[in-house]
Amino acid sequence: MNPDIIQQARNNTPLIHHLTNQVVMNFNANGLLAFGGSPVMAKEIREATDMAKASDALVLNIGTILESEADAMITAGKAANEKGIPVVLDPVGVAASSFRKDMVEKILQEVRPTVIKGNAGEIASLVDANIQSRGVDSVGEGNVDEIAEQAGRKYDTAIVITGKTDVIHADQKLIYNQTGHPLLSNITGSGCLLGSIAAACLTTSYTVSEQLSSALSFYGLAAEHAAKLPHVHGPGTFLPSFIDALSFTPKQLNGGLEDDF
Amino acid sequence: MNPDIIQQARNNTPLIHHLTNQVVMNFNANGLLAFGGSPVMAKEIREATDMAKASDALVLNIGTILESEADAMITAGKAANEKGIPVVLDPVGVAASSFRKDMVEKILQEVRPTVIKGNAGEIASLVDANIQSRGVDSVGEGNVDEIAEQAGRKYDTAIVITGKTDVIHADQKLIYNQTGHPLLSNITGSGCLLGSIAAACLTTSYTVSEQLSSALSFYGLAAEHAAKLPHVHGPGTFLPSFIDALSFTPKQLNGGLEDDF
């Protein structure tokens, strides 16, 4: 991780427009606020362009997408592309229904994302590779490296595949991230919030591969830090401390609260 | 409570499709994840059948229902009935407006629930009995046993009426549950989440009356456990510890953290 990326992202207090799913909005907004970004969440097509134009990055997340929302996503995405700000696409549960696949394809025909972020089953579904999904979770195994490269080539974009080991394909190379904690998969929206933290880091002046690997590394360290706290006994008590940890410096996450506060 | 039902429900990690209200989605998903289930939440009619077909149970909750959402609920419900998976219907606030009553009747004409779960005012409203409601809460008194039996006969389904004493009518008998804690009524969605935990237990190989009474007993014990913790000073600090408790074993909830961790 490059701590300067985290610091620069915070200095930007980037305004990040979200068209995202209803399940995670509150958690996602609080997590991004804690990190140092500024969330805006809105789905009305009539303001999609205004919002994207005022923003520093855009997150499109199809977790609870309605057919009527796809056009607002496309309008916001095109405005973001025109302005040249980063666009993160999270194809949540794309393998779970043909409808979601249609929606993602429709979006990708008109919007060029900076990065597509998903679990193995979701990204595999984008390139018709065969990794089993179950609802919004990935449960099968497969050659994740190859899938990341394929998806990156197909959509000419960076790819993040989250999992026990996260795989990043960006700037023509593969990067792996090993930070993280199993409790992350026990709270809903941990992948979605990662998309927002990545978007914040993408507003800095570094290469995409550096930005994404720093975002993922930081995010996983925050989870590790929170999970170790003595009052954390499960996913419920993990969540508030994880949000806290997203507001800490990389040094604080490494050294622990005692050393640095 | 039969601890084997809780254990079997967890072994299933049941995928539970929710068409539920916007207020509780995040809490509900986190609670079900903690318990050991796998939530999916989506309201687009075009994927309602795909989602129901991939799922192990379905929860229909009308807490913030829009007229445009009723058809997706019916489509999902019919697909669930065809597949033979459990359907939990939660008629939140049905006594609060004639619109909600219309919606519930419309759903019940086409979908056969495994259980209808609500507070006394809500279930009373389904059989035109007279228990006072206020918004989404039940405030009056009445013969709850009789109402449970009437509603069960009318809709040929199991009934759960939540309250200080919960009443279950299933398998031609009445069962009472006394576990629980007043703090549950100070957090929004505690009834909604109970519907998801019940749905998870309904995926096991026991009778409906055993499944429902174990779900309710476990849920109440988790609340009692959390409420007793020394750092819990109100509904805000209760909530994270309650989510934790939903991930514990029945034995842990009985004996307390000290004995069993």
Add this chain to the structure above:
Amino acid sequence: MNPDIIQQARNNTPLIHHLTNQVVMNFNANGLLAFGGSPVMAKEIREATDMAKASDALVLNIGTILESEADAMITAGKAANEKGIPVVLDPVGVAASSFRKDMVEKILQEVRPTVIKGNAGEIASLVDANIQSRGVDSVGEGNVDEIAEQAGRKYDTAIVITGKTDVIHADQKLIYNQTGHPLLSNITGSGCLLGSIAAACLTTSYTVSEQLSSALSFYGLAAEHAAKLPHVHGPGTFLPSFIDALSFTPKQLNGGLEDDF
């Protein structure tokens, strides 16, 4: 603060109907429940009148408003005006898009709010004054007193402008509130929830200026109380304790947990 207003609001357990934004619903409902109110949240136009008629106050919050939702807000608002119950309007992010400005103007043409509550940028936008906004946040400076008076005159309503110092314009006078804590601006929806607490206090038998200043003072004290607790290390751990604090008495918030529990 007048503690009797807080006490009377709680004795009323006011049923407060919300047409509010998707990001904050859960937090907002939990905060109002903790305080002692009873939240109902629904956006279907067909039940807007029923709900408003059953309620003791109405909150209209445009944070994630869709064009299709404006009519339900107007229907609910008109029913509330007819019944004579307090209406709180929160024009979240009104300066962020011309669409939002249209929506607020449309609502204000048909609904008469008891109070309009927003940050400086939002209220400035209503009177075409010039305070810079960024997304849903106010970032510029300006003559806030004057803006409060102008907006109050223009819409014949009380005005609350939140900020480091809150400004209330009601009953032909300006009142200032200094309670509060910076952590409030690091959790999403803290302004929205304040609208609900204000609505609860507006159901008491005091003047609007007394009701609003007591609501704001109490809310800020609750934040100060929570922020001082030894286990609060950031916005994540602040939130549950803040919800707890909303359930405390003014005396408890002043004296601290040790003295009063």
